[in-house]
Ligand SMILES: Nc1ncnc2c1ncn2[C@@H]1O[C@H](COP(=O)(O)OP(=O)(O)OP(=O)(O)O)[C@@H](O)[C@H]1O
């Protein structure tokens with residue numbers, strides 16, 4: 001549906017620098033695919049969306065949509081709808097007029113318009129709000145009007161720039177699942193921007209992780225989480241315990257002398273071993289190696305306990321213990337020694353050149 005080839009955008013800033021907001025981006029978005037751009041603030045997510053929609057002109061590279069080269073086409077001639085980061089509703093129009101605007105431009109009859117506006121508002125949980133003005137709505141409600149306005153035209157390609165950021169956690173999680181279902185049922189390709197890793201993992205077919213205008217990895221949520229390509233991806237998605245060292249056989253030895261066992265064989269090089277916090281167990285498990293850790297902090301977050309501790313060598317580690325296993329945490333106190341067990345086959349190795 002969309003292909004970017006070597007997309008590069010250099011901004012000159014008022015401070016007199018030139019900034020590579022996009023630095024040679026190659027990416028393909030399939031038909032009916034939900035792809036999420038994920039990365040820290042300022043990494044180029046909005047710029048990438050705007051390169052697709054045409055609001056940003058590339059310095060080099062190409063944008064191809066549905067088989068057609070877009071370089072010479074202004075935004076209004078590209079087969080794309082956008083939900084902007086700052087929602088950008090027309091303030092002088094009612095909610096109903098905002099949502100139905102594209103249908104009016106396309107000369108859809110008043111009766112059909114009214115019906116589709118009502119359906120679109122129902123979709124985003126704003127039934128009956130047609131006659132309000134944007135300023136008579138909360139921020140989260142305005143954001144949902146913007147979403148309804150983009151969905152009503154049933155585009156083949158929808159670009160969404162943090163469309164759920166103004167919603168509270170419960171509404172946000174409901175909307176995530178609804179949007180995902182809607183995208184799938186209507187067969188729309190979504191390019192979705194968020195800096196919320198949980199949201200990216202929940203909604204996406206694939207996630208593209210960006211940093212400094214470059215793609216770090218594009219893959220399914222599971223592959224990104226379980227097999228991050230480098231330490232940036234490992235640290236940006238999920239919490240991580242990273243051990244740099246030398247792999248030899250099935251052991252990684254760190255500079256300070258800790259040994260981490262792992263399941264990959266035949267790796268004899270500099271690596272970073274990754275152990276996710278949920279892969280530590282506090283109760284002794286037959287055949288699992290363990291690290292000696294002094295517990296420094298125990299935080300209860302509802303569904304789990306987050307433990308922070310330090311190894312003998314002074315390395316800070318974290319472990320997540322499901323609340324259902326509270327018995328293993330119950331007896332622990334700050335400053336106490338504990339053994340953190342792990343399954344070597346759950347240890348992921350990142351090669352030094354990728355790290
Ligand atoms: N018109 C512009 N002129 C100069 N620099 C710009 C311009 N637009 C964006 N930038 C810079 O380009 C970089 C990428 O910006 P972009 O808006 O794409 O980031 P983002 O990933 O969407 O961030 P956020 O998560 O905060 O929305 C930033 O460093 C930003 O300051």
Ligand SMILES: [Mg+2]
Pocket residue numbers: 045046047085161
């Ligand atoms: Mg942005």
